[in-house]
Amino acid sequence: MRAYLAPCGIGLGHITRLHPIAEELKKRGDAIVFSTYLDGLEYARKRNLPTFEAVPLNFKVTTDGTIDFKRTAATSGFSLGIRTFLKQVTREIQFIKQFRPDVVVSDSRASSLVAARLLRIPVALILNQFRVEIIRRPTNRKLTLLDRLFFFIANIGWLFIRTSIGLVWGKSQVIMIPDLPAPHTIALGNLAIPQRYNGKVKLIGPTVEQPQNPGNSQREVKRELRFDPRRPLIYGAVSGPSVERKVLARILLRTFEELPPRFQTVLSRGKPDGSHRARSVKGVRVFEWLENQDDYINACDVLVGRAGHGTIMKSLTYGKPMVLIPIPDHTEQIGNAQRAAQMHVAKVIDQNALNRKTLAAAVEEIIRSDAFRRNSAEISRDARTLNAVPTACNIIEKLAEKT
Numbered sequence: 022m023r024a025y026l027a028p029c030g031i032g033l034g035h036i037t038r039l040h041p042i043a044e045e046l047k048k049r050g051d052a053i054v055f056s057t058y059l060d061g062l063e064y065a066r067k068r069n070l071p072t073f074e075a076v077p078l079n080f081k082v083t084t085d086g087t088i089d090f091k092r093t094a095a096t097s098g099f100s101l102g103i104r105t106f107l108k109q110v111t112r113e114i115q116f117i118k119q120f121r122p123d124v125v126v127s128d129s130r131a132s133s134l135v136a137a138r139l140l141r142i143p144v145a146l147i148l149n150q151f152r153v154e155i156i157r158r159p160t161n162r163k164l165t166l167l168d169r170l171f172f173f174i175a176n177i178g179w180l181f182i183r184t185s186i187g188l189v190w191g192k193s194q195v196i197m198i199p200d201l202p203a204p205h206t207i208a209l210g211n212l213a214i215p216q217r218y219n220g221k222v223k224l225i226g227p228t229v230e231q232p233q234n235p236g237n238s239q240r241e242v243k244r245e246l247r248f249d250p251r252r253p254l255i256y257g258a259v260s261g262p263s264v265e266r267k268v269l270a271r272i273l274l275r276t277f278e279e280l281p282p283r284f285q286t287v288l289s290r291g292k293p294d295g296s297h298r299a300r301s302v303k304g305v306r307v308f309e310w311l312e313n314q315d316d317y318i319n320a321c322d323v324l325v326g327r328a329g330h331g332t333i334m335k336s337l338t339y340g341k342p343m344v345l346i347p348i349p350d351h352t353e354q355i356g357n358a359q360r361a362a363q364m365h366v367a368k369v370i371d372q373n374a375l376n377r378k379t380l381a382a383a384v385e386e387i388i389r390s391d392a393f394r395r396n397s398a399e400i401s402r403d404a405r406t407l408n409a410v411p412t413a414c415n416i417i418e419k420l421a422e423k424t
Contacts (some may be wrong), residue, residue, distance in 0.1 A: 022051040022421045025122035027133035030061030032261045034331030035128040038199055038228045041410045054120050056133060060262060064293040073116040076109040110136050123421035131189045138192050143420045146193035149200055149330045150211040153186055154352040191218050195416055198224045199409060205400050207333050210356040223416060226407030227334035242320040252285050253388055256321035259291035260332050265348055266291045269327060272375055278303040279377035287317055323384050328358035340401030342393035343367040344383045346375055366397045
């Protein structure tokens with residue numbers, strides 16, 4: 022069986038949840054190739070994964086990581102966006118013809134899905150956001166009359182784009198949701214899937230690699246990583262597109278440096294091409310990239326990071342409560358964070374309000390409350406019984422048999 026894996030390349034969440042599936046397919050003797058761009062391409066090349074370089078698609082951000090809708094519209098307006106999408110589809114058709122797959126697995130990539138359907142190749146879609154929303158208006162600044170007019174028109178135009186995207190998603194043969202079953206579904210607010218697609222939807226669970234040493238206690242893992250097992254450990258997991266990673270890494274490092282000495286802190290800047298060696302910055306253990314990130318998640322008492330779906334899924338699979346800092350005006354992350362807070366497994370801090378005082382208060386509340394640890398542990402037990410990666414591979418291989 023030959024599988025063409027096409028994750029969205031903005032941030033690392035899409036390719037990192039496809040990577041375990043790719044490794045399992047390879048173990049089964051299947052041939053795989055990736056098609057991605059930007060951050061996803063950087064990750065794939067660092068790991069020597071067979072990869073085609075796809076046409077990139079991105080959005081503009083401000084210096085504080087907030088999505089800049091006006092600049093995005095100016096540089097990727099409707100006509101330019103259509104042309105870019107057609108370039109993507111054309112390039113994907115070329116790649117697919119070259120690899121000759123039996124099945125295409127699209128992780129939130131409309132271009133790969135369309136290309137596969139034009140070539141009459143079955144498609145398995147992976148996503149956690151069927152209904153893509155944009156913010157009605159920016160929250161961090163006052164708007165001029167012209168700004169208000171722009172966002173009024175943009176929201177009307179987005180209704181057409183959102184509907185079109187939903188129709189594209191519906192052309193897949195299978196829609197796999199890498200999330201938890203009710204009542205623990207994180208992406209609940211982003212999964213407004215029309216009933217006509219219900220027969221295609223498979224909720225498979227988080228495609229997260231299981232702990233390699235599940236028998237080791239948290240105290241043992243702390244000792245192995247040279248931390249004091251008696252003191253709380255905070256792990257800062259920076260993720261997302263490159264600009265947003267830099268913004269969050271800078272804010273977290275400054276905040277970690279000012280925390281009371283009773284806390285131990287470690288920070289990963291989330292750079293796939295960065296150094297694996299730790300350096301100490303005012304008592305904070307800092308990595309550019311962590312290959313053994315799972316060990317640090319296993320050792321920590323609280324994970325601090327963005328509210329990307331992949332970050333939350335991995336943290337909950339390991340049973341770790343979180344402090345979440347959504348990207349400003351990022352509707353998906355805001356929805357994920359609110360849902361995690363409702364489930365009492367996370368505290369949420371607005372990026373503009375993040376400082377030593379607010380972070381210390383959130384961490385203290387999580388550590389002192391049995392509810393956060395208990396709820397996270399309960400979800401972890403459920404997540405580990407789902408066997409999401411083998412399930413996804415079974416679905417993909419079965420779909421490939423139809424070619």
